[in-house]
Amino acid sequence: MHPIHRALALILAAALPAACSQSTPPAPAAPSVPAAQTQGQKELGLYRQLQQEKSYELAAPIGAEIVAKYPQSQAAKEVQETLADTTAKATALTTRRRLERLWSYQSGKESGGTQNTASIYSGDSTETRVRLVLRRHSAWGQSVYLFGSGKGFECGASCSIGLRFDEQLVQRMKAYLPETGEPALFISDDKAFLKRIGGAQKISIDVVEKGKGPRTLVFEVGGFDPDKFPPLKKG
Structure with a gap:
C-alpha cells in the first residue's frame, strides 16, 4: 500500500471511535412529580x-x-x-x-276532638322516665303536663314547682293534678312555658313523686320544632 494511503487509513480508523462516542445522547427522562x-x-x-x-x-x-x-x-x-x-x-x-329525634309529634282525632301533641321523655333510666307533653285539643284547649307512671305526683289541688331553663336561675310555676286521677302534673301557665321552650336547650323540673320523694327531671328540648306542633285551625 502506498504510504499516503496507509496514513489515511490509520487516521480514519482512529477517528471512527471518536465519532461514535460523540453521537447524540438520549433525551433525559421527564422529571417526576413530587409525592x-x-x-x-x-x-x-x-x-x-x-x-x-x-x-x-x-x-x-x-x-x-x-x-x-x-x-x-x-x-x-x-x-x-x-x-x-x-x-x-x-x-x-x-x-x-x-x-330532633327525641321528640315525637302526633296529630289526629282524640275523644271527639282534633288534637296535636308534641312529647319528649326525660333523660334518665327507661323504667322511671317521665314524659313532657305539649297538647292542643279542640275541646280541652292548650295544655302542658308531665305524665309519669305508678302513683303520679305530689301536689294537691295546687302547688308550685321549680323550673330551670338552661343554666338560668330556678323559677317557680304553679301546677295542679288532673281531676281524672292520671299520673300527671299540669303546668298552669302553659303560654309562658311554651314561649320559653322555643329558645331553650334543656329544661330541668323539680317534682315530688308519690311514694318516691323529690326528683329533678331533665329534658333536652333543643330539637323542638314548633312547625310540627301547630295551633289548631278554627272553625
Missing part, C-alpha cells in the same frame, strides 16, 4: 364536593384522614385551612339531629 403534590388528591376532590353540598358530617372524617395519612401533602395543607370549621359544623349537625 407531596399527588398524595390525597382523589380524597381531596371528594372532600371539596361534600363541603359544597354542605354534607359536613361526611366531609369531616375524610378531611381528618387526609391530614393523618398524608401530613406533608398539598392536599393536607389545603384541608387544614377548613377542617376545624367543617368538624364544628359536623358536630353541630349531629347534635341537632339527635335532639
Whole structure:
C-alpha cells in the first residue's frame, strides 16, 4: 500500500471511535412529580364536593384522614385551612339531629276532638322516665303536663314547682293534678312555658313523686320544632 494511503487509513480508523462516542445522547427522562403534590388528591376532590353540598358530617372524617395519612401533602395543607370549621359544623349537625329525634309529634282525632301533641321523655333510666307533653285539643284547649307512671305526683289541688331553663336561675310555676286521677302534673301557665321552650336547650323540673320523694327531671328540648306542633285551625 502506498504510504499516503496507509496514513489515511490509520487516521480514519482512529477517528471512527471518536465519532461514535460523540453521537447524540438520549433525551433525559421527564422529571417526576413530587409525592407531596399527588398524595390525597382523589380524597381531596371528594372532600371539596361534600363541603359544597354542605354534607359536613361526611366531609369531616375524610378531611381528618387526609391530614393523618398524608401530613406533608398539598392536599393536607389545603384541608387544614377548613377542617376545624367543617368538624364544628359536623358536630353541630349531629347534635341537632339527635335532639330532633327525641321528640315525637302526633296529630289526629282524640275523644271527639282534633288534637296535636308534641312529647319528649326525660333523660334518665327507661323504667322511671317521665314524659313532657305539649297538647292542643279542640275541646280541652292548650295544655302542658308531665305524665309519669305508678302513683303520679305530689301536689294537691295546687302547688308550685321549680323550673330551670338552661343554666338560668330556678323559677317557680304553679301546677295542679288532673281531676281524672292520671299520673300527671299540669303546668298552669302553659303560654309562658311554651314561649320559653322555643329558645331553650334543656329544661330541668323539680317534682315530688308519690311514694318516691323529690326528683329533678331533665329534658333536652333543643330539637323542638314548633312547625310540627301547630295551633289548631278554627272553625
